[in-house]
Amino acid sequence: MKVTMSNENKTTQNSRRYVSIGLDLLKQLEKGAYAIGERLPTEREIAEQYDVSRTVIREAIIMLELEGLVEVRKGSGVYVVALPNQNRSEASGSEQPLSSVQCLDGTDIGPFEMLQGRQLIESNIAEFAATQITKAEIMKMRKVLSLEKQALKSGEYAEDHDKEFHLLIAKASKNTFLIEVSELMWRKRAESKMWAQLHSHIDTSEYRLKWLEDHAKILSALQRKDPQAAKLAMWQHLESVKNTLLDLSDVEDESFDGYLFDSYPIFNASNG
Structure with missing residues (x-):
């Protein structure tokens, strides 16, 4: 019914x-x-x-x-x-x-809604950053990825490395507004009780290795100063994050046939 x-x-x-x-x-x-x-x-x-x-x-x-x-x-x-x-x-x-009622009053932002917004915004930030990035900024990003890799190997992974990498991309755009928008997105994520609740059901860190590979692909595109490749790499990374969270948090079965928010169309990311 x-x-x-x-x-x-x-x-x-x-x-x-x-x-x-x-x-x-x-x-x-x-x-x-x-x-x-x-x-x-x-x-x-x-x-x-x-x-x-x-x-x-x-x-x-x-x-x-x-x-x-x-x-x-x-x-x-x-x-x-x-x-x-x-x-x-x-x-x-x-x-x-x-x-x-807390969280039912609409003031919190759901994790999948948040990911949709990030996918729309950050893929375009990465595209623009590829046209503005400097060698010094590339070196900073490379260092962050190295620290992220070491943390994963030691089992002491911290979200700070993920956040820093994404914010460095925003800073590479040299656009103050885009930088502030990126910082706001991360603050919203940190404040979201729904995001924290979703993660409370995830008891594995293996997926972070895949996300580290995603970061490396984004960095490679930025280093080549390839706007379209950077945009696509960022889009695919956030799509991977979304799919991973869906799979790992499902409470009933392994197959999942729907999304809360439609993905940012991949043809837009690849064709500009």
């Missing part, structure tokens, strides 16, 4: 379907549609009900998880661990309106 979103939800959350669906699922919990300990329908089943991709449901589940209402059990599914009124009354002594 298809679920029809209320007009209010469609209007207030038109650009964030996962927030609307998260609120709708929360209302279902409030009305007693699911009991504590009960397993929710699979992502695929919920996605079919709302006629959206499974990744939209993934984002909605992350928000409910952050509220302490559901628990994701890898390989098993999503289970109700608390009801909304009970959860909020215990925390504050009184029931809060839905609009004030």
Whole structure:
């Protein structure tokens, strides 16, 4: 059965379907549609009900998880661990309106929405940086990748190397606005509870070796001062990040047939 979103939800959350669906699922919990300990329908089943991709449901589940209402059990599914009124009354002594629920008020940015934005912006920054980059900047990037590689080998990988590499590319553009936009994107990522929650289900670091290879390809394109190759390499890197997060965070099966946000078309990245 298809679920029809209320007009209010469609209007207030038109650009964030996962927030609307998260609120709708929360209302279902409030009305007693699911009991504590009960397993929710699979992502695929919920996605079919709302006629959206499974990744939209993934984002909605992350928000409910952050509220302490559901628990994701890898390989098993999503289970109700608390009801909304009970959860909020215990925390504050009184029931809060839905609009004030943390992460369901639309103030956080979902990890896949964030990756879509980064893919659009950073691929173009890399393209422009390739026309402006200097030898000194190439050397700085090479040093960062060397440190990143050493950290991976020692098992003490730090996100700082990843961040520094991407910000160095922005700085190579010599455009203050682009630099500030890049810094803002990384701040948003650091502040996002949804991003942190998604990563809490990932218990392997092997994928970072692939991302390091991606970084090396980006650097190679920049060193050749090849704008189109740099743009494509950055696009492919962020596509790899997105696909990896989807695969590693799936709680039901290994196959995944949808994306929350459409990818930046590869023909744009390759043809300019």
